[in-house]
Each structure stands twice: as C-alpha cells, then as structure tokens.
Amino acid sequence: MNFDIAQMALSAGRVLLVGLLFGAGLPALFAIGMRLQSAGTGELDGEAPGTRRPLLTAAGWILFALVIAAVLTGVLFITRLSIYHYFGISLFGAGK
Template sequence: MNIDFAEIGLAAVRVLGIGLVFGAGLPALFALGMKLHAVGADTTDDGVVARRNPFATVGAYALYAVGIAAVILGVLFVTRHTLDHYFGLTLFGF
C-alpha cells in the first residue's frame, strides 16, 4: 500500500485555500462594501447627508451583489442533487 503524501498535502492546501476564500474572503468583501457605503454618504457636522459619492455607492452595491451571488450559488451547489431529482435541473455540469 502506497501513501502519496504529496497528493494529501496538495488536497489539504486546496481545502485551506477554499476555506480562506469563502470563510474570510466573503465577509471581508461585505465589510469593504459597508465601508464604501459609509464613505459614499458625505455628512455635514450636524449629521445631515449632504450628497452621495456615486462611485463609492456603486462599488458598495457591486460588492453586495458579489456576496449575494456567492450565497445563492452555494445554496444551489449544496442542493444540486435534490434539484436534479425533483425538478430535473442539472446544475454545474454534473
């Protein structure tokens, strides 16, 4: 019986990378979107919103859209077998 430690190490690095992307990357994108949304609203000294920065606001909404799309794709990936069984929808090519 041969144990391929290089393959085990490569699989572990892949799992770690995916975990970092989805475990820390998506919340970081959401936090950046929140920061851009806050920067997009210029306020005066008394707290009244004077005008919005359109580029920061669009950037914030784009980051929110990426987060929402990732959540929807994740739910669809988890439920792909159920969707195929009950509705005949084959997603993700398998």
C-alpha cells in the same frame, strides 16, 4: 495501502485555500461594501450638508451583489444533486 502524501497535502491545501476564501474573503468584501456605502452617503459636520458620492455607493452595491452571488452559487452547488433529482434541472454538470 498506498498513501500519496504529496497528493494529500495538495488536497488539504486546496481545502484550506477555499476555506480562507469563503470564510474570510466574503465577510471582508461585505465589510468593504459597508464602508463604501457609509462613505458614499456623505458626512455631516454640523455646519453644511454632506456631499454624496454616488460612485462609492455604487461600488458598495456591486460588492454586496458579488457576495450574494457567491452565497447563492455555493448553495446551488451543494444542493445540485437534490435539484436534479426532484426537478430534473442539471446544475454544474449534475446528472450527466
């Protein structure tokens, strides 16, 4: 058997990178979105009403949409062959 250690290391590095991206990156984006939502609602100091910041609220919603899109894309990528088999819909080049 011929093992290419460099190719195996490259493949392992790619898996590690994608794992870090989805394992830590998406939860981090979600947390940043939560923080932006919190900051966008305005704060009350007990004396006067808080000031709303619609730009921060919108940025939070954009991050939430990005996380949801990434999760849906991942689920569709994993199930692409089943979707092609049962429904005939080709996603990500499945069934070609």
